[in-house]
Structure formats: C-alpha cells, structure tokens
Amino acid sequence: MRLYFYFISLFFSVTLCAQSIPQVLKKLNKETIPYIKVNELHALAEKINFVFLDAREPKEYEVSHIQDAILVGFNYFNSKKVEAAVKDKNTNIIVYCSIGVRSEQIGEKLKKLGYKNLHNLYGGIFEYKNSGGQVVNNQNEVTDSVHTFNKTWSLFLTKGIKVYEN
Numbered sequence: 001m002r003l004y005f006y007f008i009s010l011f012f013s014v015t016l017c018a019q020s021i022p023q024v025l026k027k028l029n030k031e032t033i034p035y036i037k038v039n040e041l042h043a044l045a046e047k048i049n050f051v052f053l054d055a056r057e058p059k060e061y062e063v064s065h066i067q068d069a070i071l072v073g074f075n076y077f078n079s080k081k082v083e084a085a086v087k088d089k090n091t092n093i094i095v096y097c098s099i100g101v102r103s104e105q106i107g108e109k110l111k112k113l114g115y116k117n118l119h120n121l122y123g124g125i126f127e128y129k130n131s132g133g134q135v136v137n138n139q140n141e142v143t144d145s146v147h148t149f150n151k152t153w154s155l156f157l158t159k160g161i162k163v164y165e166n
Contacts, residue, residue, distance in 0.1 A: 025123075032108055035120050036121060053070050053086075053095045054066070054073075054096060055096065055102045055105075058071060063163050074105070091117060093110065093117060095107045095118065098148070145163050
C-alpha cells in the first residue's frame with residue numbers, strides 16, 4: 001500500500017497542476033463506493049446519523065479531521081479496530097481522505113467486511129473545508145489547518161492553512 005501511495009503521489013506531482021479534484025477522481029477511482037457530496041451531506045445530516053471514518057494517516061488526522069471521525073488509516077488499516085468501533089454493519093458510514101482516492105480503497109475493504117451503507121466523501125476533507133466545513137485538531141479544537149500531505153496536493157485546498165512536510 002505504501003508503494004502504491006508513493007506512485008499516486010508521483011502521478012500527482014507530474015500531472016496535478018493542470019487537474020481539478022473531479023478530473024483526478026475520474027482518473028483514479030472506479031466509483032465502487034458511491035460518492036456523497038458535501039452539500040448532500042449537510043442536507044442529510046438532519047435526517048440521518050453518519051459515522052465518519054478517516055482513511056488518512058495519523059499525522060494528517062492529528063492536524064485536523066471532521067469532528068468525531070474515527071481514524072482507520074490507510075497504510076495501517078486494521079479491520080478489527082473498525083469492527084470494534086462500528087459493530088452494526090448497517091450503520092451509515094462516510095469514509096474520507098484528502099480528496100477521495102484512499103477512502104474509496106478503504107470503502108472497498110469495508111464492503112468486503114460486510115458493511116452495507118457506505119459512502120465516499122467526494123473531494124474528501126479538502127472539499128469539506130473548501131465548502132466551509134469545520135474541522136478539529138487532535139485536542140478537539142476548531143482549526144483552520146489541514147494536512148495536505150505535500151505542496152503538490154496542497155493545490156486542492158483553497159480555504160484554510162496548508163500543512164505539509166515538504
């Protein structure tokens with residue numbers, strides 16, 4: 001998985017400047033997990049309870065995440081941890097990552113585990129923040145910071161403070 005993510009990052013570095021989130025998702029995703037868009041999420045939130053699963057890495061989650069999201073990670077995804085946290089396979093789950101690529105792959109794993117009501121957050125935490133959504137840090141305080149993995153990926157975040165290692 002780590003090698004796969006490296007190649008995806010390399011792909012982004014080469015082609016990202018001319019791409020948008022929809023273009024990248026169209027190229028990299030198979031849409032095996034149905035998308036839910038941020039505006040749909042807000043409309044449904046009053047009627048349906050969702051469990052958010054964060055498919056990013058701990059260093060990204062610590063900078064910011066959607067409030068009450070459960071970190072499931074990508075490279076170190078642990079199905080037993082998910083099954084302990086979300087016992088009911090009919091729970092409405094929204095999986096997210098930076099833009100929606102890693103979360104589709106984790107969604108596929110959840111589907112194999114028997115989870116039925118899965119959605120991939122279209123545009124991930126970047127689109128969530130770009131659309132005015134609030135995120136919290138590791139101390140559960142509202143923050144404007146979002147971990148963008150690297151400078152190239154940070155192009156997709158248009159609102160907030162970009163945090164990355166490179």
